[in-house]
Amino acid sequence: MSVLDAKVVFNKCLAKEIYFLLLKAKEVSLKAKPGQFVMLKLYPDRLAFLRRPFSICLSLPEKDIFAILYTIKGKVTQSMSSLNTGATISVVGPLGNPLKLPENISDLILIGGGIGIAPLISFLPMYHEKAHFIAGFRSSEDYIDVKEIFPGTYEYIVATEDGSKGYKGTSLDLFRQYTKSRVFNNAIVISCGPLAMLKKLSKICAQAKLTCYVFLETHMACGMGLCQGCVVKTKQGYKRVCKDGPIFSAEEICWEEIRD
Amino acid sequence: MSVLDAKVVFNKCLAKEIYFLLLKAKEVSLKAKPGQFVMLKLYPDRLAFLRRPFSICLSLPEKDIFAILYTIKGKVTQSMSSLNTGATISVVGPLGNPLKLPENISDLILIGGGIGIAPLISFLPMYHEKAHFIAGFRSSEDYIDVKEIFPGTYEYIVATEDGSKGYKGTSLDLFRQYTKSRVFNNAIVISCGPLAMLKKLSKICAQAKLTCYVFLETHMACGMGLCQGCVVKTKQGYKRVCKDGPIFSAEEICWEEIRD
Amino acid sequence: MLGRDSRLEVDLGFIKLKNPVIAASGTFGYGDEVAEFVSPSFLGGFVTKGLSIKPKQGNPPPRTCETACGMLNSIGLENIGIERFLKEKLPKIKAYNTAIIVNIFGESISEYATAASMLKGVAEISAIEINISCPNVKKGGMLFGTDPKLSFQITKAVLKESDKPVIVKLTPNVTDITVIAKSVEEAGAYAISLINTITGMAVDIERRKPVLGNMIGGLSGPAIKPVALYMTYRVVNSVSIPVIGGGGIMDYKDALEFLIVGAKAVQVGTANLVNPKACINIVEGLNQYCTEKGIERLQNIVGSLRTE
Amino acid sequence: MLGRDSRLEVDLGFIKLKNPVIAASGTFGYGDEVAEFVSPSFLGGFVTKGLSIKPKQGNPPPRTCETACGMLNSIGLENIGIERFLKEKLPKIKAYNTAIIVNIFGESISEYATAASMLKGVAEISAIEINISCPNVKKGGMLFGTDPKLSFQITKAVLKESDKPVIVKLTPNVTDITVIAKSVEEAGAYAISLINTITGMAVDIERRKPVLGNMIGGLSGPAIKPVALYMTYRVVNSVSIPVIGGGGIMDYKDALEFLIVGAKAVQVGTANLVNPKACINIVEGLNQYCTEKGIERLQNIVGSLRTE
Numbered sequence A, B: 001m002s003v004l005d006a007k008v009v010f011n012k013c014l015a016k017e018i019y020f021l022l023l024k025a026k027e028v029s030l031k032a033k034p035g036q037f038v039m040l041k042l043y044p045d046r047l048a049f050l051r052r053p054f055s056i057c058l059s060l061p062e063k064d065i066f067a068i069l070y071t072i073k074g075k076v077t078q079s080m081s082s083l084n085t086g087a088t089i090s091v092v093g094p095l096g097n098p099l100k101l102p103e104n105i106s107d108l109i110l111i112g113g114g115i116g117i118a119p120l121i122s123f124l125p126m127y128h129e130k131a132h133f134i135a136g137f138r139s140s141e142d143y144i145d146v147k148e149i150f151p152g153t154y155e156y157i158v159a160t161e162d163g164s165k166g167y168k169g170t171s172l173d174l175f176r177q178y179t180k181s182r183v184f185n186n187a188i189v190i191s192c193g194p195l196a197m198l199k200k201l202s203k204i205c206a207q208a209k210l211t212c213y214v215f216l217e218t219h220m221a222c223g224m225g226l227c228q229g230c231v232v233k234t235k236q237g238y239k240r241v242c243k244d245g246p247i248f249s250a251e252e253i254c255w256e257e258i259r260d
Numbered sequence C, D: 001m002l003g004r005d006s007r008l009e010v011d012l013g014f015i016k017l018k019n020p021v022i023a024a025s026g027t028f029g030y031g032d033e034v035a036e037f038v039s040p041s042f043l044g045g046f047v048t049k050g051l052s053i054k055p056k057q058g059n060p061p062p063r064t065c066e067t068a069c070g071m072l073n074s075i076g077l078e079n080i081g082i083e084r085f086l087k088e089k090l091p092k093i094k095a096y097n098t099a100i101i102v103n104i105f106g107e108s109i110s111e112y113a114t115a116a117s118m119l120k121g122v123a124e125i126s127a128i129e130i131n132i133s134c135p136n137v138k139k140g141g142m143l144f145g146t147d148p149k150l151s152f153q154i155t156k157a158v159l160k161e162s163d164k165p166v167i168v169k170l171t172p173n174v175t176d177i178t179v180i181a182k183s184v185e186e187a188g189a190y191a192i193s194l195i196n197t198i199t200g201m202a203v204d205i206e207r208r209k210p211v212l213g214n215m216i217g218g219l220s221g222p223a224i225k226p227v228a229l230y231m232t233y234r235v236v237n238s239v240s241i242p243v244i245g246g247g248g249i250m251d252y253k254d255a256l257e258f259l260i261v262g263a264k265a266v267q268v269g270t271a272n273l274v275n276p277k278a279c280i281n282i283v284e285g286l287n288q289y290c291t292e293k294g295i296e297r298l299q300n301i302v303g304s305l306r307t308e
């Protein structure tokens, strides 16, 4: 893990309030594993006090580059959206406990809700041949073409709530639809999205006896395991999302205790 | 007085760490009188908490524009120096108690030390025909050509401490030199610069029986007379530099009580 | 129209405010200076700079300095005295259509009482706020506000000499603010306002000297908001008189936090220094908030904090 | 070389530190986690997360939120307990060439004493810091630190059970911190550290709920620096044992302010969360400062504040 200043390679608007940011940071790009994240801070320093966590959505170690896919939420992300090529950002990372997938998996089902697709993309370079990427968006306005970010031999299927693009419905509707007609022998589901979606998915997968991992988000002050701030209740007690997660087995989470 | 957002017309480096900033703000440019100042705040808001005071060095009401001449001191001025044309700045002003000069003055001797020339320039549009502008700089590196900012029929004479431009010495040395050979009948001296210089000048003028006004600088939280924070000890008790000043008659200041 | 929207009205029992936004003492001058920028008539009310029986010259400068998201001040209660206030300032400000609250202080209980008596019969004054919480004066000031007995006695003494509603302004520089709150309630205070500044200091490392001429000062601004909100919450839940909350309020969202924890009105201080339109912007923001959320009376959200 | 510059050495009497920069409790984990970023060997010392006799699960989330130039936390002293610390963590951290200070707390005087006794004979531990100042636990915690008698008793009890130097960490949430400082000095404390966090809260106006799961939390970061500096100054001038100051320190300039008012060493907390290299940067900054100013021993500037 490193603390370093990274240069903005480019920062592009891909959809409504969604941006793709490429950062030059050799050490991060070299070490990053699928599912990890970084803590960012913009200059000038005073804009926000704490760093902000963002998933590494893609890492290109051969170019010393990694990518972030982010949506505008508040003051830092607003400010990020106007970063120009050449600007400097402070980065801490890569952080988080990477998920070790078993060797023998047959299928990797990635289910993303909205900006939740970001960390899932990081699994594509290693697993695109086994991957099924299911993404749900509100409408075609915030639709992101994942194939453009990482082309590969995986299926990318999309749902929008208003039906303006792909299947009309949620990513979970589409997931149910999609899995109904298929048999998986050694499939693993990894999902990231709104809490309510993850809760629901975890039930569906439990019923379907599918191994399911979820990305959790909590408020992070350090992202490095120092403050015990970002905990989530699991069957083994509180765990730090930043250091023990952000990926958890859906089974170990005490879903009913998580406050919306 | 107004609170408004002004657009940067341009922001140009004139000398080492000295910048000339043109701001578009109709109301300010219309109301500004010589010697007044504005309180500025950059966006994003969080960079510094309080506004920063800057003299209006020139006002061009016919163009809805006023100008600031500033030097880099700390975080806000550092940040100001990278403002681009079109950027927005929050302005409160014009502020301060303008100096009413008597009708019958024969000569206006303006003595500026370093960036202290800024507010003195504001007297030129009205008084350039009667003005003698004496400016002292550390070296040619921070020399500013006031004639370029406001051309006119006044004498502009310059001293540098290292002699790299004009007279070798301080502005006060030059002032003594300059006045030695001249007789003024109804002259007024106005000066702005480091405290030590103003103290010294005030003695010189008292001895020479010259009417002398000085610009004082104290830490300002509001600049509007609300907080009583910016006071200076005068013979009539504490006075607010922002509201009762920033121009004071040199005679009324209790110089010995001012902490460096 | 702004400032006239009945949705924002507040009934404190002893005064009605057109809205819950009050400019805090020491950050709005005597109400006359700021009028060049904004008309105080848009506000629920404003509190004058702290006044004493005689004029006071205050502390040596520097008196202010910037801190992280806040500022320190050591004005030391410089003021023109009650007499000059009544003669020179009141005539200028009495025309405003807003509640004028006069902040007073003294160096002894009897000085507080005398100050209050000097305001007797002045119809334009809506209420008196007593400052038992200023960290910037040697005698009196905060000392009174940290001692429940003295707080009680001052409140009683002022009430006896006054024909006005009396608001007591508390200091956060105490172990348990509810003890002081309860004692001034018991003494008969009409309302409580809080918080005054938190004592602090800053050092100039170049000169190895305190930045402020008075060495110590009072911290205000957004930096202290979490503390102010907590104290407001505590006080609201320990007394039954109205509470006016504040400390670090910069925008209408900050104001809402204080209303939600139970303050009936808010005081806005340092924000006025940074932006003379701060109070008006807050009034506008609250108005818009009511419209967006379909709130008929803003007072309905007072104390609506869900703590399950 | 960094961390080896004798100019920065501090002699607290009971321990020598290679430099005055100590990472504060709760912001540096148990010293093992941060080692991926920086070696604790560069620091004067570090304080472990607060430890209790038994593991503690802490408060419900959310446990942190950002505030203006600071943050609130309501961790609630989650920790793995002293036993596991000694078994699992100490072996990993004892190799560091730095002072290891163990922070302890309990819900009663006897729990404090027991906790201290569990650390007896563990040679790698340089000192014990007792936390009588945490606002985030219902029982014990801050209550002890606001009462001079209880502070005295806990200090005495811990000293009796301990074979280590005992540092007492004070809370700022008191009317007069010097009263507590004097009482722990009288009880025999080797040193005083301060400040712990200031109690505060934040409200989510959308949900009308406290942002923190525990409703209230402790404010830390640059926002509180002026308060911390003032309290450090006060304590330094009321006791004769060494004082370790802190609260809101982000860079070496902040650290210098505390040294100038009289702290022999400083604690750096929240800064570590924002920048895991914060402490090291401060050590480097102090070093450079000595070089630039031609200072032979940084301790010479301790207490050099000119107050005339």
Ligand SMILES: Cc1cc2nc3c(=O)[nH]c(=O)nc-3n(C[C@H](O)[C@H](O)[C@H](O)COP(=O)(O)OP(=O)(O)OC[C@H]3O[C@@H](n4cnc5c(N)ncnc54)[C@H](O)[C@@H]3O)c2cc1C
Binding pocket: A037, A048, A050, A051, A052, A053, A054, A055, A056, A068, A069, A070, A071, A072, A073, A074, A075, A076, A077, A078, A115, A118, A119, A216, A217, A218, A219, A220, A221, A246
């Ligand atoms: C492990 C992790 C990975 C993430 N990855 C991505 C990503 O790839 N793309 C993306 O767009 N977003 C991601 N997020 C969310 C992102 O961190 C927030 O949107 C961002 O912090 C908002 O900052 P802001 O200043 O713009 O908003 P603010 O105005 O500060 O707040 C808006 C919202 O952001 C949340 N937030 C603010 N600060 C933090 C913090 N320190 N930790 C967690 N949440 C915070 C707040 O709770 C609030 O709900 C991730 C979050 C986590 C925890």
Ligand SMILES: Cc1cc2nc3c(=O)[nH]c(=O)nc-3n(C[C@H](O)[C@H](O)[C@H](O)COP(=O)(O)OP(=O)(O)OC[C@H]3O[C@@H](n4cnc5c(N)ncnc54)[C@H](O)[C@@H]3O)c2cc1C
Binding pocket: B037, B048, B050, B051, B052, B053, B054, B055, B056, B068, B069, B070, B071, B072, B073, B074, B075, B076, B077, B078, B115, B118, B119, B216, B217, B218, B219, B220, B221, B246
């Ligand atoms: C009436 C008046 C007119 C001025 N006119 C000019 C001008 O025309 N050109 C120019 O270059 N400078 C002028 N100054 C000085 C200018 O205000 C400071 O240089 C500026 O505030 C520095 O801000 P900073 O954030 O860059 O520095 P900081 O890092 O904040 O501080 C550097 C120095 O600036 C001083 N300073 C910071 N904030 C304030 C404040 N709110 N009020 C007063 N001083 C402050 C500090 O005391 C410190 O010594 C004027 C000051 C006053 C009081």
Ligand SMILES: Cc1cc2nc3c(=O)[nH]c(=O)nc-3n(C[C@H](O)[C@H](O)[C@H](O)COP(=O)(O)O)c2cc1C
Binding pocket: B227, B229, C024, C025, C026, C027, C049, C050, C073, C075, C077, C103, C131, C134, C169, C194, C195, C196, C197, C219, C220, C221, C222, C224, C246, C247, C248, C249, C267, C268, C269, C270, C271
């Ligand atoms: C410059 C200044 C002067 C003040 N003077 C007074 C005063 O005279 N009387 C008083 O009761 N409070 C005074 N205060 C305290 C404010 O009224 C307010 O209680 C405090 O600043 C906290 O609120 P804020 O963070 O919104 O400023 C003063 C505050 C400042 C910043």
Ligand SMILES: Cc1cc2nc3c(=O)[nH]c(=O)nc-3n(C[C@H](O)[C@H](O)[C@H](O)COP(=O)(O)O)c2cc1C
Binding pocket: A227, A229, D024, D025, D026, D027, D049, D050, D051, D073, D075, D077, D103, D131, D134, D169, D194, D195, D196, D197, D219, D220, D221, D222, D224, D246, D247, D248, D249, D267, D268, D269, D270, D271
């Ligand atoms: C997340 C967090 C956890 C903390 N945990 C402890 C603790 O366990 N024991 C303790 O004595 N202080 C604890 N503190 C207080 C810090 O050690 C420090 O005293 C305080 O935060 C002020 O310093 P700062 O502003 O540099 O952070 C904690 C602070 C934070 C921010």
Ligand code: FES
Binding pocket: A219, A220, A221, A222, A223, A224, A225, A226, A227, A228, A229, A230, A231, A240, A241, A242, A243
């Ligand atoms: S954010 Fe600090 S431990 Fe996870």
Ligand code: FES
Binding pocket: B219, B220, B221, B222, B223, B224, B225, B226, B227, B228, B229, B230, B231, B240, B241, B242, B243
């Ligand atoms: S700066 Fe506030 S009165 Fe002058």
